[in-house]
Amino acid sequence: MKRIAILGGAAITVFLVAYGAITFYDYNMKIGRMWETPAVRPHEVPILAMDKNTVPVGGGEAAVRLVPVQRLVSPLSGADPAAVNQAGQVLYRTYCIHCHGKYHDGNATVGQSFAPLPGDLRSARVQRMPEGQIFSEISFGVAGKRQPPLATTIEATDRWRIVAYVKSLGIR
């Protein structure tokens, strides 16, 4: 019994000494403490606010949304198609591939969680859509369907690059 008490006392003493030493070391450590390194505080500076009653006088997606899809034309029609398609492919791999897949057939990790599944982008139906319609669908989504609206995610010219790339794939 006495032995257990001595051992227990020794264990507690060792624990307390170690705890004290670690705490002392911790409080006196000169580098690497999070509260001593500069903190990144998002929005520490207030975000610029527009004056009350400010209205946009040009550009913006709202104006594009009002144009009938047949009249939406790519600003890239004069550009080198190979360069446009190459840029479009890079953008597709960033913004579409996780849903529409490497082979554009809708077989992809994220896409599989949708019902209905993302369609085949090389189907005759999609390939025969006017460019403006594909642009509108990826920009604003389709009412009652699952394509996410990406107008605020992807810059307009980049969306046209993706459309050109998708069209360049042709019917499977």
Ligand code: HEC
């Ligand atoms: C978060 C997943 C997701 C992302 C990201 C996504 N799509 Fe889709 N897409 C879908 C789904 C799901 C559908 C099927 C919509 C439906 O029928 O309800 C669809 C449908 C479409 C359609 C219409 C297909 C048809 O058969 O009518 C086109 C075209 C399309 N997507 C192109 C794109 C392009 C180009 C991108 C990249 C800019 C993209 N999508 C990004 C999920 C996604």
